[in-house]
Amino acid sequence: KAGVTQTPRYLIKTRGQQVTLSCSPISGHRSVSWYQQTPGQGLQFLFEYFSETQRNKGNFPGRFSGRQFSNSRSEMNVSTLELGDSALYLCASSLTPRTVRSSEAFFGQGTRLTVV
């Protein structure tokens, strides 16, 4: 069974540009969560999607957005990139958020975004 796949693995963008990151969950998993990891702030929750609906959003500006498709793949988009958006972006997939057992999280390798 394939794990969680994030693409691309590495990305360099210029300030002001926009970027789209992709996350393909484990087959059968319908819940995808996104996290940002920086040296200063550690791991922080961005969004959670289940059945194509955003269920939760973290405390990030509106430049950060996401969506989930009918096949459970998810994308996140960051517009008007700032230097501070440089980070490792991780996604995690779970079966569903309904029970503790079904919520066990499996993480991808992450996308390392550098904004110059």
Next chain:
Amino acid sequence: KNEVEQSPQNLTAQEGEFITINCSYSVGISALHWLQQHPGGGIVSLFMLSSGKKKHGRLIATINIQEKHSSLHITASHPRDSAVYICAVRLGGATNKLIFGTGTLLAVQP
């Protein structure tokens, strides 16, 4: 004050030593995760606990719900255990949102 506190932040051990990493939280949770992150970024889930104790190989995780405290123990530590260990809590309700501790950087020297 962070909702999830880990200690110590850094830990250096000699190969073979018994290691304990602690995690305290201040919110109501439905489960607690222990995660391992190696250089390069990928995160591996070691345990998900909602009560009691779990063991996998040389790793043991315990949780005390009343005291809002969890510990991760590594017995007979080995240099390949060197990594960042992160405690994360899942809040109550139908959500997969995780809140993370700041992590413990473990270095096991041969």
